[in-house]
Amino acid sequence: MRTDTLEILRCPYCGGRLELVESMPHRLDAGEILDGVLGCHCCIFPVVAGIPVMHLLPESVQAREAVEAGDFDAAFRALIAPEDEETSARFQELTRRPDVTYRELVDALGGGFEGGYFLYRFSDPSYVVASAVVGAVAGTIMSQGGRAVDICGGSGHLTRTLLGLSSEPPVIADLFFAKLWLAARYVAAGCEPVCCDGNAPLPFARGAFSYAMCADAFMFIWTKRQLVTEMLRLIDRPGPGAAVITHAHNQLVWSPSHGNPLPPEGYRDLFETLRPRVYAEAALLDDMVGGGPLDLSRQDDAATLEADAALTIVASRDLAVFRAHAIVSDPAIRGRLRLNPLYAAERDSGGLSLRLSFPSEDYEDEYGACRRYLPEDLTLDRATLDEVAAGTRSPRVVELLRRRVVLDVPHRYC
Template structure:
């Protein structure tokens, strides 16, 4: 089981900088810190390369990208707001205006609820004058939130990013309620196969840092990479503050030194990568032959393609010269529910009929990775998902006037994607019930970041759910 070393649980910007490389030429970068007049701008600076390329650091997050930093919709990749280019952000940092650049990169156009639930309303909010007005209001809101950032939670920011933005609401549910879902637990099951190592782990396409939170809480040094500034920023400050995060494009050469990491994980994202062969080659370079883990990879043979899926044999072909095992998420999850790590001893089972695959590969000793990993041994009671501040799963809501909390699905989409939680989570728990080992074993209690969830759901979320259900009934 990945236990790591407590001394490696926190990755500071100073510790991260020697691992970074210029994505254009591959040279080492030097950090030039630039103090800002606004304390809410955080730790800012410029990473300078001998090739004359400069990259900004905003609030502790290096942005190793080129071109324009557009704010895009996760739902359908619409450009919600054209962002500044990287050179403009560098200039803003050098001129002491980093806070304005940070606000711009965290702000998306405002689309008043419930118009953001309607496709036409969403598109309407992106038209010239409406988008300009929405962005101005959003910037004021984000600026105010940054002034009070220490009193906010990840939930507050996710609601700001999605509830009143021209997005469908499900991205909020997908990210906020991720802890304890079958997909996340399967990821933790596969990642439990990582051997203990003081070297950091690369979390590629890290999203909002849910996996990084668990690995960091278990004492492993983690560096996350995502192309979205707002995801890397929220992960760094609210979800996994012990880890370091970099905003960069995974489709380009990874901005890291050779052998910078002891392992790499790409969870629920590898099927979106176009050049998978190039990605494997880059992961090989930065991890010196792995191990590499890919939980939740889409299978092109089953259902509608999601992203750029391949068939299982095509995934295997990417790892020529590697020791590789392809199994299914369902198999890994079934073992995890029994308190076991994955059985990677092989040979590969027939997974052609499985929609979601799990891939493990290494160029090192295969017996360290490709074996039956047996009982879990991390976190309270041996459960990795309990690492962190133990709390009731946010899917449980207080019943009106009652002394119980009930398991509630936040949306029809979430029910369709994650309804399997009902198979292992109890339908109700007592108000104030002790967070026992039994609740942990059923993922009704999970380890959360310190500043993750509000004590109770805001009325806006409850109203949105009620409207969603009413619309579905009418359409149905």
């Protein structure tokens, strides 16, 4: 963690400032705290592999004790896969390989890590909508500066979108240490990870951010009212601000990973001091599939909202947010171009035949709307494959990027 992150970090329990406990074992490097212990008025918290762990769950206590003993490797293993020493050791060993990929590390964490969801994240419909909403809202709010926080940000797929928008490194917050480590090392390199519990007060100062978001996770938070109050506290500062929740499941429409969602009016009622706009995700996806614009000026009626499986919620006093936003048709490439891993590939003399293949029936049930832009099958000739490998943005490659057949993924992703 950067030492200047201490300026915005606060204890989630007493609200006090934190500082490095220099009398305990620690490692520093070029203005960053790699490992150590942070202390406030009431608690001490470990920093492991550059990630402050701001909760008191058993794995945090075990990691802190390992840091206090000077065993930073043991602290890392305690947090990667709590109560699974074999998986933690296997993961740690893989991290020592300079060529190891995100996909290999996710696979090493086993089926309980939601690896299928994360690996295919860049082309699922909820990401297609959320990344556009992030670009539109965060791009408007932070056009004159400001910092963003991605709460329950997983391994950083949407945090990556914030990297070019936040004037300071965007913060990604999540309860699962392994996800944050992957975000900081692979998916959103340059972000600032903080391990914390979304069901508790967030460990940040009031007004530390201009933009706060929670994507694809809000229905799994029990203390929803508290989290919304916390998001609004974090953006309580002079100037423009916004709180955004994307892909919140609708209590009125079943979905495979339902969680404990609310109906549309229930989500609205969480915002006591700032009336949000609630959007039907299907209508926003229509905008994206049609090439834009993303119309945030719309006000969906109750019947439309009640019939949609997922909702997007935007709260802001900045009216510039609530307009039609153009979709960038030929964005700059951030990482490397790769064929979408949802495709099974078969090589022949003329090129490559691709067939859409979902990792599970549940995935297909929840994200099958990707068929609206992903063709069931197609063949890419050798010249196109060479352009993809070289990162050439020819008209054909740009169209494949638009359809999500080809993805712009981080280096060493898959």
